[in-house]
Amino acid sequence: MARFIVVVLDGFGVGEMPDVAMVRPFDCGANTAAKLLNHFPLKRLPTLEELGLINLVPGTNSIMAQSSAANYGMAQLAHFGGDTFMGHQEIMGTLPQKPLEAPFQQVIAQIEDALSTAGIKHQRVWRDELAALVVEDAVFIGDNLEADLGQVYNLCANFDQISFERVKQIAEVVRGANHAGRNIVFGGHVGNFEQITNAIETRNDPSGTPAFIGTNTPDTGVYEHGFEVVHLGYGVDRFTQVPHLLKQQNVDTWLYGKVADIVQNPEGTSYCSVVDTDSLFSLLVADLSRFDDGFFCLNVQETDLSGHQQDPRQYWKVLERADRGINQVLEMMNAEDMLIVMADHGNDPFIGHSRHTREQVPLMLVKQGIEGRYLGLRSSLADVGASVTDFFGAKAPQSGCSFINVLQD
Structure with missing residues (x-):
């Protein structure tokens, strides 16, 4: 039996999208992760360091180092703007469509x-x-x-x-x-x-x-x-998304926090309206101790809230809590399990405005026996959803290209 676990550090981007100068010039220069690492150069996030965070944002002043054993890559946003709702629909395998902007x-x-x-x-x-x-x-x-x-x-x-x-x-x-x-x-x-x-x-x-x-x-x-x-x-069809497609293979889904609020999961378990980071990881760890098969997705919303508040100190404190929570998850994993730590967009607390920033997101992957693999620059967050269904042998979602073959190679 196997589990696929996704932890979304909401708003933890790793650098502006290539189209930012044209579509969102107020996001030029955004790099949530790199700026936080430079602002707190003597502090560590030991779990994320092990997972390859510094591999993704080299050249900072952080005392943390790159990890030769890390499996890592980046994903670009296929949705327009930088939106938590559409970001998570994309993670679940949706092909974003350009929405109307009108009164x-x-x-x-x-x-x-x-x-x-x-x-x-x-x-x-x-x-x-x-x-x-x-x-x-x-x-x-x-x-x-x-x-x-x-x-x-x-x-x-x-x-x-x-x-x-x-x-x-x-x-x-x-x-x-x-x-x-x-x-x-x-x-x-x-x-x-x-x-x-x-x-x-x-x-x-x-x-x-x-x-x-x-x-x-x-x-x-x-x-x-x-x-x-x-x-x-707009354009979101739950019947082409990960939770429904997994259910057709009798694979259950657990959602935690904001992802539970915004992704439809009527056939699974959703812990809605939970914001506190420690509480979210406690729920996830409790479920991992009880269930040895399924898809588990958790959203750390307090990183995003700290970005909206333009509060780097609070942002770092949340990252430290999330780092400890991810380590707890690692301790629960067995040889068949897979973990992805990622984001859904950026929220640079130094950018000068309180909105999301349109940034590429990290992909940090853990599976026992697999080390040092580069997942590449993926063109969509939906590659995660496609990898989840591929992992369980389910039908592919509407969008995305699985990176499971990269691990097998």
Whole structure:
């Protein structure tokens, strides 16, 4: 029996993508790992050092050294931008498609048509001459005002009036009628729907004209009682992703932390809404002590949160905790198991802005009896998903090229 384990250090990139100057000039010079190593030159991450971290970012001032026994490589982002949600869909084998970037105003009519065709009651609500939608008197649909404007639409519901299952049915209709990168479907028990509509706000486009309409989500109260959420990505088909394909081979999947929040895994085990790094590794280690077969994927979100806060000291503290957690995983592994430590994008805490940075990501691989292999520069994070299905003899996902043959050679 064998286990394939993936640990994603969220936001721990190893250098800007080649297209950054053209598509994201504000990310020029990004290198999350190298800058942290230079900022803390006398500190060690012994497990990551052993796994080949310095092989990936040579030339720093770190006292850590390269590892001749390490199996390592890098992967580029096939998704547009640098997004945790799409990064993890890509890891699971999805071929990213270029999403629409537009205010909700540009798609409201086609969403209304889809709702009407499905026989779903809806009406418009207005602020500053901008329209959003209210569906079945219980669900508000409009722009997400927290993400980059125009990239995400929200469906915000009052579960005192409508069930989450019904909201998800409505969301499938809405998802099919727009090409935005993500539709986030969520809600809570807020009593009166007016608490949601009272939180409606608008935002201006760069010219100063009102263009975006949504809710100030914390003000809706949905987080306070019975909050539930699901993320629906553009072009994401769970039936072509790793968890479903493994299940067809009777291989189970365990997801931990943010990956559990954003990757659909109805046939497996998902530990949702867990953020604390030590707690995540405790859950993983406990499961590894109980199960000797399956796919296990953990997201260390606190690295990414430290990047958003532009706090290198906190970032390093999280890396130290993750380093100890990865060492615990190594101690649990047997001769058949495989471990990948990677990232999903960058989040350079020195770059001068608090957003993700579009960076290549590390691939550090551990399997007993295999040493010193170079995995190459992979063109997509989906190569990890393709390697997982290859490892278990399952059908290949939608995208990706397995690197298992590199190990066999």
